Amino acid sequence: MSSKYSITTPRLDIDQNTAQHIVLKILEALSVPSDIAKEVVIHLLESDCSDVESHGVWRIHQYTQYYQSGYLKAQGRPELKQNSKGAWFVDGHGGIGIPAMNMAIRDVVERAKGTGLAAIAIQNAGHTGRLGAYAEYAAAHGCLAVIIGGGGRKDWRLVAPYGGKKALMSTNPYAIGIPGGKEGPVVADFATSAAAAGWVYGAKIAGASLPEGILMDKDGNPSTDPEAYFDGGAILPAGGAKGYALAVAAEMIAEAMLGPVTVECNWLILALDCSLYQAPSKFQDIAEEILLELRECPPAKGFDQVLVPGERESKARKTNQDKPISLPSSTWGEILELAKSLGVSLPPT
């Protein structure tokens, strides 16, 4: 599998079963119940298979730190609830956000398929992994889903507001999933910052630089060095005022409406059954005509082809599903070290 980062470290191919086994055992050693651990590992491996390494198995280090510091509750099991107004939400009970988001997207899609339109909030949950995965699920089930996250800026001051030089906001991610053409769903999955925090972490771990226009250092000067960010800098908003405006809207949703934030972010998902307005087969025909035209657009300088959002990931998953995942050797070595330190017995190499 390829990586988004400039590669400056050697890489290893790791059998997926091996990676799954070891990461699962790490989570279990941290007291995460097996079913929740399995959901998390499947999600992380799927991110690696989607060539979204920034949200792949290397995250186990971050999650371990979260569990060990008490920031996340290992036993936190998501629960579907209604508030006093009858509005639905998933209470993550302080656990990792991946099973909370899985529960939320399944519920909101099911209700949208019944009534046409549904909403759900996700509160009191930690890191939710690759947001696109949930948008893909909704789209694969015939729904439009809009997923918006934010809040918790007091603990996650990563991004400067447009026109400002101080990191005050979180990366406030959005994802939109909707059925597409013959190649599957269209998925917009992005941080409203010029890069997701995962990219910056990933670049740091891979020893790589970031493109220009993503970071400023602590004095407000442009930088491509991920270390500049960790040394008091800030990530810039994507598209200037536009990403910033989306981010502020996300803060209103996630903190003013759904707050206070107890763990990392709060989330809102809106889902609409697309068949309310169009028969699925006709939808796919029109979609395919639009997307084919985009795929066939003459590429600009520096590009091989025009891609359809979401198709890179779904194609990568098809190609990679039975192949080993490729990780920086140091990342895999650190995962093995972590496993050992937790008393996980490693398979013979």
Add this chain to the structure above:
Amino acid sequence: MSSKYSITTPRLDIDQNTAQHIVLKILEALSVPSDIAKEVVIHLLESDCSDVESHGVWRIHQYTQYYQSGYLKAQGRPELKQNSKGAWFVDGHGGIGIPAMNMAIRDVVERAKGTGLAAIAIQNAGHTGRLGAYAEYAAAHGCLAVIIGGGGRKDWRLVAPYGGKKALMSTNPYAIGIPGGKEGPVVADFATSAAAAGWVYGAKIAGASLPEGILMDKDGNPSTDPEAYFDGGAILPAGGAKGYALAVAAEMIAEAMLGPVTVECNWLILALDCSLYQAPSKFQDIAEEILLELRECPPAKGFDQVLVPGERESKARKTNQDKPISLPSSTWGEILELAKSLGVSLPPT
């Protein structure tokens, strides 16, 4: 009032009543019913008062051309309907989109206040004016509104896909409105292109250049000259892959789901009553705390202050509501010429 454009032409102050009277009479002379004409004029003047000149009264030239060419139906009156699945939509009956969007946002907000959550589509309607106005309405009534438009790319090939060098898409605008702090709603209102087409038109009319990073010429080279766009160039997507992904999602919504597009764009609005999840007073308190922090952020080089999205426009309206509007002399001269050519009797100067 100030303008977004570099000013290279002299400007005139025009009394709002005079502007309203003349633009209303132009629309009536084009056979637009008085009540619809009045909605349109009020909307355009409000855009000028919001310092969003790109969507202000100069648009009357474009609308006149649309009516005279038969692209828009002067008698087209919006109608609220349900499809066979019970989904709500406004049929614009081929008329201007402003009254259609007014009808849609009022309906969807009313239903959201009743049931918590509502959706509406807008089809068969022309130019919808300043999208932020509808998002503000929803927010002022306690709702989150997400407004997404697209489709009609065959007639409106303005924007290149990310990685491509050919204009294939429309500007696919989004707006999100949500209650804010003490200063009123937070509104994200933006084209998913690096600039709205209105900016490019506006810059051309004002004889001004555009900033870098907005246009490419017909050969794929960067350009700041609005004429390069009209000479076969393309607008770039905002934030590269991010704006492009939002745009493709909008095409799926507006054309694959709500299509075919008969006039300009189709639109979807999702509205959620925020009081489902938070009492309005607590919402405002938390919002104000967040927004105050943003307003107080030390400005970056080249900026005076950090603004809250939507507050520039609402403050401008408060300041400008009783003042004359400022227009390029040539724009106002052309409006007077247009009025004369349609037999509108002008007030004495």
